[in-house]
Amino acid sequence: SAVISQKPSRDICQRGTSLTIQCQVDSQVTMMFWYRQQPGQSLTLIATANQGSEATYESGFVIDKFPISRPNLTFSTLTVSNMSPEDSSIYLCSVDRGAQETQYFGPGTRLLVL
């Protein structure tokens, strides 16, 4: 398995502001993943963060709205920019681990935008 921590665990923000979410892994990994889970919905992949290169964004997600940093092999940040109430979600980071490349998830960040 993997030990993954995220900060903050939850936050309440005003519309128009930005929030940066941190993800720390217990050992070096090549790829880190960021997901969004809107209320009552399943998980949607936002982007994949590789160390030393630009993040790869999925359809419907853009760098200006969700800038990602990956300064080293154990850490990544996701920023939710210019927030609106529609950004209220759980944001989760994950990493692959093991022979089956199982994805292990952090505890998530609950974001409420007013």
Next chain:
Amino acid sequence: AQKITQTQPGMFVQEKEAVTLDCTYDTSDQSYGLFWYKQPSSGEMIFLIYQGSYDEQNATEGRYSLNFQKARKSANLVISASQLGDSAMYFCAMRPAVSGTYKYIFGTGTRLKVLA
């Protein structure tokens, strides 16, 4: 197109009984992995069990087992001896086992409530 279908939005089970959560998938790939995750109200995603498409035996992990029927493209999760702590959302997911492919496809989830 690849897809995961979970047709049970909600399920109830009496404590200590077994329950089956349904999952069907659609893929044209020959090689893939199937996963189940548990999401309590706290929001974290907890990995439960894995089944490879070429595995001949059904996967088991403690009280969790996976009823894998490849020809029917189903991968149902069986939880035996349900406990109150099993109350959560359960997600089925698929990943093509192609080198360099990392994208998981998640189902819409089943909310399980265990009754005392």
